[in-house]
Amino acid sequence: xxxxIIEIKNLKKIFFVxxxxxxxxxxxxxxxxxxxxFGIIGLSGAGKSTLVRMMNYLEKPTCGxxxxxxxxxxxxxEKSLRELRKQIGMIFQNFNLLEQVNVIxxxxxxxxxxxxxxxxRIERAKYLLKLVGLSDKEKAYPSQLSGGQKQRVAIAxxxxxxxxxxxxxxxxxxxDPKTTSQILELLKKINREMxxxxxxxxxxxxxxxxxxxxxxxxxxxxxxxxGDVKDIFKNPKTEIGKKLIFGNYVENINELNLSSNGKKIxxxxxxxxxxxxxxxxxxxxxxxxxxxxxxxAKEIDGNVFGEMIIELxxxxxxxxxxxxxxxxxxxxxxxx
Amino acid sequence: MIFLVLNLNNIINQIISSLDFELYINSxxxxxxxIFTSSFIAYLIGIPLGVVLFITGKDSxxxxxxxxxxxxxxxxIFRSIPFIILxxxxxxxxxxxxxxxxxxxAVIPPLVISAAPYxxxxxxxxxxxxxxGVIEAAKAMGASNFQxxxxxxLVESKPSxxxxxxxxxxxxxxxxxxxxxxxxxxLGDVAIRYGYHRYEQVxxxxxxxxxxxxxxxxxYVFMKLxxxxxxxxxx
Ligand SMILES: Nc1ncnc2c1ncn2[C@@H]1O[C@H](COP(=O)(O)OP(=O)(O)OP(=O)(O)O)[C@@H](O)[C@H]1O
Ligand SMILES: [Mg+2]
Numbered sequence: 001x002x003x004x005i006i007e008i009k010n011l012k013k014i015f016f017v018x019x020x021x022x023x024x025x026x027x028x029x030x031x032x033x034x035x036x037x038f039g040i041i042g043l044s045g046a047g048k049s050t051l052v053r054m055m056n057y058l059e060k061p062t063c064g065x066x067x068x069x070x071x072x073x074x075x076x077x078e079k080s081l082r083e084l085r086k087q088i089g090m091i092f093q094n095f096n097l098l099e100q101v102n103v104i105x106x107x108x109x110x111x112x113x114x115x116x117x118x119x120x121r122i123e124r125a126k127y128l129l130k131l132v133g134l135s136d137k138e139k140a141y142p143s144q145l146s147g148g149q150k151q152r153v154a155i156a157x158x159x160x161x162x163x164x165x166x167x168x169x170x171x172x173x174x175x176d177p178k179t180t181s182q183i184l185e186l187l188k189k190i191n192r193e194m195x196x197x198x199x200x201x202x203x204x205x206x207x208x209x210x211x212x213x214x215x216x217x218x219x220x221x222x223x224x225x226x227g228d229v230k231d232i233f234k235n236p237k238t239e240i241g242k243k244l245i246f247g248n249y250v251e252n253i254n255e256l257n258l259s260s261n262g263k264k265i266x267x268x269x270x271x272x273x274x275x276x277x278x279x280x281x282x283x284x285x286x287x288x289x290x291x292x293x294x295x296x297a298k299e300i301d302g303n304v305f306g307e308m309i310i311e312l313x314x315x316x317x318x319x320x321x322x323x324x325x326x327x328x329x330x331x332x333x334x335x336x
Numbered sequence: 337m338i339f340l341v342l343n344l345n346n347i348i349n350q351i352i353s354s355l356d357f358e359l360y361i362n363s364x365x366x367x368x369x370x371i372f373t374s375s376f377i378a379y380l381i382g383i384p385l386g387v388v389l390f391i392t393g394k395d396s397x398x399x400x401x402x403x404x405x406x407x408x409x410x411x412x413i414f415r416s417i418p419f420i421i422l423x424x425x426x427x428x429x430x431x432x433x434x435x436x437x438x439x440x441x442a443v444i445p446p447l448v449i450s451a452a453p454y455x456x457x458x459x460x461x462x463x464x465x466x467x468x469g470v471i472e473a474a475k476a477m478g479a480s481n482f483q484x485x486x487x488x489x490l491v492e493s494k495p496s497x498x499x500x501x502x503x504x505x506x507x508x509x510x511x512x513x514x515x516x517x518x519x520x521x522x523l524g525d526v527a528i529r530y531g532y533h534r535y536e537q538v539x540x541x542x543x544x545x546x547x548x549x550x551x552x553x554x555x556y557v558f559m560k561l562x563x564x565x566x567x568x569x570x571x
Pocket of ligand 2: 048049050
């Protein structure tokens, strides 16, 4: 209980737009452990941003509770809510820096709001810019920085008030893969060295994979799955989980290859037989060829997870032999 | 050819000798006084009014439909009254404030009353251009609405506010010239009295040129300031 920095209970959010009701979040329950990196993933419009904006009460829930260190945010006055927000940093996809103000003043902004003395503000801002590796850009304006540099400034700014949590809403979505991993490394370092809890919203599974401890998969305003990243990656239980983990999970087999008319089967690899060259052995066992229509696999902790769709040979006998072999090797498969 | 040049020279000399420099200098100073005093006061009213319009607007930081609609209607009413009518309508008020209804000072109250709502709309528009994400970030950092106004909105919209000032002050200049019609002083007054009533075309021409120069200077200075202050432009 005391170990959770953020806890959300039975939360529901409805937006009223003209005559319509949009249920953005429904039946949300989750706990974020102090010092952890928590990921929230889902497709566009799933409700991720709305959820993260509940955590610092930028958006108020329609019903349900948001607890920060056990404290119900709905009980706070506007003023104490503003004080609380100083303990929760936030970074965004579009960086949201003050464009008319230079880098160091951007970092000093939250301190100015907190009425810190000017000399102390400058000292702290310089320290933070050094931490994010931008000491030489103090006097630059945001328009003179690259996306990655802008996000570093935003991180320095978010850290200024010594927050306990940093919320990241698609913080790497506007960055290229290399810059993305640099920013993720920086967040990891902040998490480890400063013991700041990090909440990451993303639609990229790779982000979750590379730094998160736990993950919640949001689909259609609800939590589809929640758990340790390792467990969910090994065995996603929901369609959306599979889709996000294995990429474009093929739902409609007919889309794949309409011209091929042989029998098709879908194989699932659950990480147990990754050392075996299953496919080549299967082909050898039947002494015939098969056609791989689709394959998607991922290696996690040295084990292979994924799926494959193959077209069996036309002659029944070889096809049966292949299926025999798969059964024998404990590979899950089904006709499609 | 030589004859023509001599003749032209003669004409120019004639015009120059007929010019009443003192009249032009005095009326230019009067115009500048009217324009800047009224712009200054109009901005003192227009900026807070524009800020209130912005923050009470839809989905803004302090949405208040009732207040927004009331202010919006008042602003629209004042903006829809032609200046020349307003000038006469507010005469009792003018007399009360500056104790006279003629001369440059008498033009300042109506100028302010007509320009402030105009400026308020310009300010509101400039604030609307500020990135919503930056406002959201400030909120997330725990900024109060007052801090958002002074440290985010007015800072981020500065270049746009300066462009707005070029337009607003030029409009005030136009109105101030119109005030000449009712003895308001300044260049507009000269143009009407000499150019229109006495049909002195040269005087008319010179005042128009002077007004034009003033418009150009205002436009140039504020656009330059706007460009210089805009840190989004890399130079
Ligand atoms: N202020 C609002 N008013 C009305 N509807 C809203 C508002 N904010 C969000 N919504 C709706 O709530 C749903 C969830 O939106 P949200 O922004 O949380 O999605 P998201 O998962 O962050 O998507 P994305 O990946 O595109 O950012 C959407 O249907 C959206 O249209
Ligand atoms: Mg979003």
